[in-house]
Amino acid sequence: MTASPSSAVASDICMSLQDVTISYGSFEAVKNVYMDLPKGKVTAFIGPSGCGKSTVLRALNRMNDLIPGCTLKGRVIFDHHDLYDKRVDPVEVRRRIGMVFQKPNPFPKSIYENIAFGARINGYKGDMDELVERSLRKAAVWDECKDKLKESGFSLSGGQQQRLCIARAIATEPEVILMDEPCSALDPISTLKIEETMHELKRSYTIMIVTHNMQQAVRVADMTAFFNAEAVEGGSGKVGYLVEFNETENIFNSPSQQSTLDYVSGRFG
Numbered sequence: 001m002t003a004s005p006s007s008a009v010a011s012d013i014c015m016s017l018q019d020v021t022i023s024y025g026s027f028e029a030v031k032n033v034y035m036d037l038p039k040g041k042v043t044a045f046i047g048p049s050g051c052g053k054s055t056v057l058r059a060l061n062r063m064n065d066l067i068p069g070c071t072l073k074g075r076v077i078f079d080h081h082d083l084y085d086k087r088v089d090p091v092e093v094r095r096r097i098g099m100v101f102q103k104p105n106p107f108p109k110s111i112y113e114n115i116a117f118g119a120r121i122n123g124y125k126g127d128m129d130e131l132v133e134r135s136l137r138k139a140a141v142w143d144e145c146k147d148k149l150k151e152s153g154f155s156l157s158g159g160q161q162q163r164l165c166i167a168r169a170i171a172t173e174p175e176v177i178l179m180d181e182p183c184s185a186l187d188p189i190s191t192l193k194i195e196e197t198m199h200e201l202k203r204s205y206t207i208m209i210v211t212h213n214m215q216q217a218v219r220v221a222d223m224t225a226f227f228n229a230e231a232v233e234g235g236s237g238k239v240g241y242l243v244e245f246n247e248t249e250n251i252f253n254s255p256s257q258q259s260t261l262d263y264v265s266g267r268f269g
């Protein structure tokens, strides 16, 4: 990141969203979000379909830049810089803030190359075998891969492929990992493995995860943000907003807003 420092946030804060509004064309999808995402923790984004969870997640590493017509107002501070400052390189942003998607999406390459490819492009000069092993170990998939590194990433099961994708994200040595419903395409056992992996990963990384699975939020997240959406007067769609953001235990056991209580107790959404 090349821009000069534009903002200071507390040292235990990884990213700070300051009055963030994100639109698709003229449609405001999510509005006026303020949130300080803590370092070294797992934060879950929960809420009913269409309230803007994925839109906000993608804003955290400028993935929305790839969607024509998607614009952001406000500031997203990371490492003392506004990620949306014109001088900031979005490619470098995505190296430091990695992403794992809903469906496992290995490259059509060998398991080894799935890890090595991105690292090489990012100019990694160290021992590649060591990086591949370290990344696969961190993503808890080394034992399943170590004897078949030359085989295609597609030869793995869905759950293993997703852990390969986590390993690929880790290989570029990011500080943050964003996960957009990483377990929605997986069976319960693979889901549990990913969750265990997340517990290990948060020792080294800050994690933000979008999930529809409330038990998953309770199991993995230290902090939870509840989003909702409301109809806009005279408008056709609904605009998303952050209802409350707190420790997961508070959100699930003693939320401050009735709508949060209704959602976490399954009364809507």
Ligand SMILES: Nc1ncnc2c1ncn2[C@@H]1O[C@H](COP(=O)(O)OP(=O)(O)OP(=O)(O)O)[C@@H](O)[C@H]1O
Pocket (backbone or CB within 6 Å): 024, 029, 047, 048, 049, 050, 051, 052, 053, 054, 055, 056, 067, 237, 238, 240
């Ligand atoms: N590429 C896009 N172009 C136009 N509108 C979009 C686009 N992506 C999302 N939206 C709209 O923005 C709003 C928020 O969508 P988003 O996917 O962020 O919500 P979500 O809470 O993650 O939903 P879900 O839980 O169903 O995945 C919705 O009204 C959606 O239709």
